[in-house]
Amino acid sequence: MTRLNGQRMDANVVVLGTDNVGKSALIVRFLTRRFIGEYGDIEFLYTHNVVVDGREQTLNIWDAPYSQDLSSESLMCEKRVQWADGFVLVYSICDRSSFNAVSRLIQIIKSTKDFLGFEKMPLIIVGNKRDLHHRRTVLSEEGRLLALSADCQFYEVSAAENYHGVLMVFHGLMDRIRESRVSVKKLAGIKGIVKSMSAVFTRRRTDSL
Numbered sequence: 001m002t003r004l005n006g007q008r009m010d011a012n013v014v015v016l017g018t019d020n021v022g023k024s025a026l027i028v029r030f031l032t033r034r035f036i037g038e039y040g041d042i043e044f045l046y047t048h049n050v051v052v053d054g055r056e057q058t059l060n061i062w063d064a065p066y067s068q069d070l071s072s073e074s075l076m077c078e079k080r081v082q083w084a085d086g087f088v089l090v091y092s093i094c095d096r097s098s099f100n101a102v103s104r105l106i107q108i109i110k111s112t113k114d115f116l117g118f119e120k121m122p123l124i125i126v127g128n129k130r131d132l133h134h135r136r137t138v139l140s141e142e143g144r145l146l147a148l149s150a151d152c153q154f155y156e157v158s159a160a161e162n163y164h165g166v167l168m169v170f171h172g173l174m175d176r177i178r179e180s181r182v183s184v185k186k187l188a189g190i191k192g193i194v195k196s197m198s199a200v201f202t203r204r205r206t207d208s209l
């Protein structure tokens, strides 16, 4: 879980999307700045130290498998939501079904988060393979609209051609995770104040009876 301790923050990130959308390519690009072409389909957990805006951060990144079966995806989602501080949801701009899957994943994640009683779960939507724009089947606008409706950020990138875009994705998510930790702390503070005020008023009412 995220730990805000002075300038330090650790965060767990799940990268999710259907097969072949470039999840491993995005992670490897972020970690090594390189694109190696073939990645195999092994599930991986990476640990990486970065400095963002002067803050030292440790990122644990889970390259997660996707299940076509929605009920097992929902089951796995509970474990992921409990572990994660944020999700990167990836589709390929050349694969409409991968885009539809991201839309379903958002619903599953949000309902799991609500079910578990969690306040916030930062999400980032990524349309990958931007270099293959001549084979595009998902418009940028559709990605942007989906992100707007899910209240999250959206990026279109090419893991194959561009490091900077991929960097923005992970830094954007880390910013969101930090903001969500701050707002959860504030909310807990406000709840604490309301609780002690209502305790005082209840006591006064009881005293005056």
Ligand SMILES: Nc1nc2c(ncn2[C@@H]2O[C@H](COP(=O)(O)OP(=O)(O)OP(=O)(O)O)[C@@H](O)[C@H]2O)c(=O)[nH]1
Pocket (backbone or CB within 6 Å): 017, 018, 019, 020, 021, 022, 023, 024, 025, 026, 036, 037, 038, 039, 040, 041, 042, 065, 128, 129, 130, 131, 132, 157, 158, 159, 160, 161
């Ligand atoms: N043209 C292009 N190809 C890409 C890009 N990103 C990944 N690929 C290719 O897409 C294929 C799948 O990439 P992976 O990173 O293995 O995709 P994945 O989502 O991890 O796939 P699974 O392991 O099956 O879940 C590979 O052949 C990559 O070289 C991209 O930005 N542009």
